[in-house]
Amino acid sequence: MIETIGFDADDTLWHNEILYLRAQEAFQELLVPYAPPGKALDELHRTELQNIPLYGYGIKGFALSMIETAIRLSDGRTTAAETARILDIAKEMLRAPVQLLDGVREVLAALAPDYELVMITKGDLLDQELKVARSGLGPFFRNIEVVPEKNPEIYLEILDRLRIPPQRFLMVGNSLRSDILPLVSLGAHAVHIPYDITWEHEAVELGTGQAAGYAELEQIGLLPGFVQELSMQLGGKDGS
Amino acid sequence: MIETIGFDADDTLWHNEILYLRAQEAFQELLVPYAPPGKALDELHRTELQNIPLYGYGIKGFALSMIETAIRLSDGRTTAAETARILDIAKEMLRAPVQLLDGVREVLAALAPDYELVMITKGDLLDQELKVARSGLGPFFRNIEVVPEKNPEIYLEILDRLRIPPQRFLMVGNSLRSDILPLVSLGAHAVHIPYDITWEHEAVELGTGQAAGYAELEQIGLLPGFVQELSMQLGGKDGS
Numbered sequence: 001m002i003e004t005i006g007f008d009a010d011d012t013l014w015h016n017e018i019l020y021l022r023a024q025e026a027f028q029e030l031l032v033p034y035a036p037p038g039k040a041l042d043e044l045h046r047t048e049l050q051n052i053p054l055y056g057y058g059i060k061g062f063a064l065s066m067i068e069t070a071i072r073l074s075d076g077r078t079t080a081a082e083t084a085r086i087l088d089i090a091k092e093m094l095r096a097p098v099q100l101l102d103g104v105r106e107v108l109a110a111l112a113p114d115y116e117l118v119m120i121t122k123g124d125l126l127d128q129e130l131k132v133a134r135s136g137l138g139p140f141f142r143n144i145e146v147v148p149e150k151n152p153e154i155y156l157e158i159l160d161r162l163r164i165p166p167q168r169f170l171m172v173g174n175s176l177r178s179d180i181l182p183l184v185s186l187g188a189h190a191v192h193i194p195y196d197i198t199w200e201h202e203a204v205e206l207g208t209g210q211a212a213g214y215a216e217l218e219q220i221g222l223l224p225g226f227v228q229e230l231s232m233q234l235g236g237k238d239g240s
Numbered sequence: 241m242i243e244t245i246g247f248d249a250d251d252t253l254w255h256n257e258i259l260y261l262r263a264q265e266a267f268q269e270l271l272v273p274y275a276p277p278g279k280a281l282d283e284l285h286r287t288e289l290q291n292i293p294l295y296g297y298g299i300k301g302f303a304l305s306m307i308e309t310a311i312r313l314s315d316g317r318t319t320a321a322e323t324a325r326i327l328d329i330a331k332e333m334l335r336a337p338v339q340l341l342d343g344v345r346e347v348l349a350a351l352a353p354d355y356e357l358v359m360i361t362k363g364d365l366l367d368q369e370l371k372v373a374r375s376g377l378g379p380f381f382r383n384i385e386v387v388p389e390k391n392p393e394i395y396l397e398i399l400d401r402l403r404i405p406p407q408r409f410l411m412v413g414n415s416l417r418s419d420i421l422p423l424v425s426l427g428a429h430a431v432h433i434p435y436d437i438t439w440e441h442e443a444v445e446l447g448t449g450q451a452a453g454y455a456e457l458e459q460i461g462l463l464p465g466f467v468q469e470l471s472m473q474l475g476g477k478d479g480s
Binding site: 147 | 294295296298300304307308310311314318319320321323324327330334335364365366369388
């Protein structure tokens with residue numbers, strides 16, 4: 001039986017990628033004097049990847065990587081005004097209102113009476129806490145876990161600490177690499193709900209769905225029905 | 241009886257402030273063409289305080305505030321090389337080895353057999369997790385809590401979640417504002433161990449010590465003796 005459902009947050013409960021896409025567009029425009037747009041974006045991604053061990057995930061690290069990339073691409077000619085514009089882009093991202101994906105509130109309201117819900121999200125602690133507060137979704141969740149990285153060890157630590165047996169846990173998220181595969185490897189259940197756009201670094205080659213031990217849904221509105229079916233399968237014919 | 245001891249980390253278990261002081265010195269030197277050192281530092285503190293609601297605490301936010309301050313103080317004349325130098329200062333901070341305060345390892349080793357230890361630290365999640373890992377102190381702690389802010393509500397949430405009654409909890413830290421006063425207000429015990437240097441924003445006017453409901457120790461090496469005495473007081477004459 002499923003007792004606890006874990007939710008990724010960024011691009012599973014609320015839009016996030018779109019903020020980065022807009023910021024990247026603004027960044028590319030800003031760098032037009034120094035580099036063609038495609039090149040600026042490639043270089044930015046390269047810088048971000050290099051800096052992940054030091055900066056982790058989140059808007060502040062992204063901002064520092066934009067500034068570093070601008071300096072490199074301009075051969076040291078970036079002006080203070082250009083750097084200031086990058087700071088503004090970052091502050092706009094940090095101040096952006098939280099936009100829930102369609103149906104999220106209804107789905108959580110439908111599941112909360114029957115399942116314990118936990119949020120497991122990667123990123124800057126403050127960023128994520130601010131977004132939880134602004135989203136109004138906090139009360140649906142028993143626990144909100146902000147983690148620096150999503151891998152089997154970290155999921156196992158959370159499940160242990162909350163005393164959740166993996167086989168009674170279902171994780172829901174948009175990233176195969178971060179939300180799905182680590183759980184499959186632990187013997188937990190997982191539902192992949194792809195977001196329209198997924199950041200390069202998150203992309204993983206994989207045969208889809210059931211054969212690989214997880215399910216794929218087109219949108220979160222389908223989740224309550226899926227959970228009910230899964231519970232019936234796991235619970236036997238009586239569905240209890 | 242005391243059952244659980246909470247430790248602040250930065251400037252209680254390991255040196256941290258010193259990294260910021262060195263960075264501030266480097267920053268002031270860098271800005272000499274634009275502003276006298278004292279003014280550069282004042283402006284930096286002002287920028288940091290303004291940005292705390294967006295950036296929180298931690299090195300990445302500090303770096304972004306340094307860049308912003310440099311642009312403002314130079315009237316938009318900061319060069320890319322100067323901005324690059326600020327990025328380097330931040331990366332040096334993030335890469336800096338963790339230096340434990342004198343006696344920390346021995347004190348934790350002495351307390352760990354008799355008390356549950358938890359670490360409660362404020363700042364960037366990744367920064368703090370990296371420091372825990374580099375410090376080698378992780379195994380002494382039952383739990384490591386990285387929080388975006390330290391106030392009575394957040395401490396109460398942690399104590400509730402870990403099922404620790406406040407009157408059986410002793411918090412140890414260098415900041416009256418963050419580590420001591422919130423716990424006193426909750427009816428928990430607290431030990432203040434001042435660090436040589438405390439950041440302006442942390443300073444709080446207060447009559448000292450016992451009258452205010454907490455104890456003050458000169459250095460962490462005195463903690464095991466203090467805890468033993470406190471336990472005897474709380475446990476009555478037999479000291480059990």
